[in-house]
Amino acid sequence: MASSTCPADLAAMFGANTTDAAGAATFICNKLSDTTFAVDSTYLLFSAYLVFSMQLGFAMLCAGSVRAKNTMNIMLTNVLDAAAGGLFYYLFGFAFAFGTPSNGFIGRHNFGLKDIPTTNFDYSYFLYQWAFAIAAAGITSGSIAERTQFVAYLIYSAFLTGFVYPVVSHWFWSVDGWASATNYDSLLFGSGVIDFAGSGVVHMVGGIAGLWxxxxxxxxxxxxxxxxxxxxxxGHSASLVVLGTFLLWFGWYGFNPGSFTKILAPYESGNYYGQWSAVGRTAVTTTLAGCTAALTTLFGKRILSGHWNVTDVCNGLLGGFAAITAGCSVVEPWAAVICGFVAACVLTGCNYLAVKFKYDDPLEAAQLHGGCGAWGIIFTALFAKEKYVNEVYAIPGKTSRPYGLFMGGGGKLLAAHIIQILVIFAFVSATMGPLFWGLHKLKLLRISPEDETAGMDMTRHGGFAYVYHDEDDQKAFPMRKIEPALSA
Known part of the structure; x- marks a missing residue:
C-alpha cells in the first residue's frame, strides 16, 4: 500500500496545468510501493535460498566428520531434517513462532499458513523462517551421530522444528514475544533481547538439544x-569437511544479512546511507569474525598439538560465525574481530571440558553452537553501538534505547541477554532432555553395539557409501549385508 502522504505530496508538485494531478500521483505512488514490496520480497527469497543451501553444507560437514561406515546414515538424517522440518513447521511451527496477535509465550494463528499472506508477512517470510528451523535441527544431528537409531532422528527433528524452536523464536523475534526487541509495548528492561540472526534462538537451541x-x-x-x-x-574425509565449511560460509550471508528481511528501507530518504548499508556492514562483520576465529584456532592448535589441523580450523571458523550471529548488525567491524578471537578460545575451552568429562560429540556441535552461541549473546550486550541499535531497532516515538555496556550504554541490555541464555538453556533442557530420556527408556535411541561396530550404512541402509578399501576394517568386518540386531 502506498504511503498516505505520497499522493498528496506528489500531486502538489505537478502544478495547475496537470489534467488529473491526484490520479497521476496515486498511480506513481502505487507503482513505487509495489516495486518496494517486490524488491524486498525478492531479497528475502534470495536470502532464504542461501540459508537453505546451508543444509548441503551441514550434510557435507557431517559426512566428512564421521567414519566412512556411517556416511549414508548421516546424510539421510540431514535430508530428513529438511523434509520432516518442512512439514511440521508448516503445520505448527510457523504459527507457534509468529502467529500474531498472541501472548508472550507462544503464537496461536496461521496454522497451516491459514490467512497468509497478511499485512505482517508473505509466503517468503515463512520460507525464510523454515530454513532457520531446519538449521537448528541439523545442529543437533551432528551431536548424536554414529550411534542413534533412525526413528529417534525423525521424532526429535519433528518435535524440535514443530514446537521447541518455534516457541523460543516467538519469545525473541515475534512482535508479541515477552523478550523481543520489537515488542515495543513491553520491552524487557526497556531493551528486549538483540539476537539479530539467532546465536541464541538457533545455535544455542540446536547445541543444547544435541548436548542432552x-x-x-x-x-x-x-x-x-x-x-x-x-x-x-x-572423520573419514577432510575434503568433505572443507567443502561443507565453505558452503556454510556462503549460506551465512543469507543467515545474517538476510535477517533484515528488507533492503529497500532508507534511514534518511535521498541519502546514500540506508538499510542497504547496514546489510553490507553485517556481511563484513560476519566475515571478519569467522576469519579471526579460524586464524586464532590455527595458531592455537599449532601451539597445543604441534599440528596445522584443517578440521579444527574449519570448526573454529564456524564458531566465529555462530558467535557473531547475534550482534552482526549492531557492532563495528573491529568489534567483530574481538568476537571471533574469543569465540575460538571458547570453543577450545569447551572441547577441553568435553574430553575431561568424557562427553562425545563427533562434530563438536554442542561446544561450537552452544558455547560460541552463548558467547555471542554476551558479546552483543557488551559491544552493540548506539547508532546502529537505534537504526536497526528503531522504536516509534523514541530516539534512543539501551545498547552495549562497553560502548557506554549501561547494563540493561546485558541483563536481558543473561536472562536469554538462562531461559533457553532451561526450556530446551526441560523439553528435549525428557524426550531423549524417554526414547532411551523405550530403547528407541541408541543402536545395538553390534550395529554400531559394523556401521549403520551396512546394517541399516543396505551397504557402504563408498567402495571401501580399509584393510583393517575389511578383515574385522567383511563386506556383506548385516541384518539389524533384534534388540535394536
Missing part, C-alpha cells in the same frame, strides 16, 4: 579407552 542427546546416549564405542583416556575417532 549425546549425554543420554553416552560416547561412541572406542571413544575413551578402559583407563578413561581420549581416543580420536577421526
Amino acid at each position: 542427546g549425546a549425554l543420554i546416549e553416552g560416547p561412541r564405542i572406542g571413544r575413551f579407552d578402559q583407563s578413561g583416556r581420549s581416543v580420536a575417532l577421526k
